[in-house]
Amino acid sequence: MMSAPTSMTQKRKRILKMFKNLCMNKKQKTDEKLLKIAEEKYLKQKREKNKKRKKKFKEKRKKFKKDGWKNKKKGGDLTPASPSIFNINFNGNIEEMVAIHKK
Missing domain, CATH: 1.10.287 (Helix Hairpins)
Known part of the structure; x- marks a missing residue:
């Protein structure tokens, strides 16, 4: 055609x-x-x-x-920035999150 x-x-x-x-x-x-x-x-x-x-x-x-x-996710949220993976208590402060990941 x-x-x-x-x-x-x-x-x-x-x-x-x-x-x-x-x-x-x-x-x-x-x-x-x-x-x-x-x-x-x-x-x-x-x-x-x-x-x-x-x-x-x-x-x-x-x-x-x-x-x-x-490509929808199967199971839980497993993104690299997810605090649940590292068992970190994260209260929403971005600078704190960056500092924790740099350690």
């Missing part, structure tokens, strides 16, 4: 490219009807791509609601 165009000129270029391909296939001169077909074909591709993207996003959201964060 093609990536979505960001500007109107890119969109027109894509439609014209499809239009040329249709003309080559039909071996006809350029025609307003074929241009409309090309535009519809382009919009259909875009809709399908969006549907796939939305479906993928919904599945991810559903999985996240079921599992939560993958």
Whole structure:
């Protein structure tokens, strides 16, 4: 599938490219009807791509609601700065905590 165009000129270029391909296939001169077909074909591709993207996003959201964060902690809090690991009575003073860790 093609990536979505960001500007109107890119969109027109894509439609014209499809239009040329249709003309080559039909071996006809350029025609307003074929241009409309090309535009519809382009919009259909875009809709399908969006549907796939939305479906993928919904599945991810559903999985996240079921599992939560993958890297969530299991068990107790074991961060390096946690006073519980060192059995230190910590009353909330940061300078005191730094001094205790430096010992």
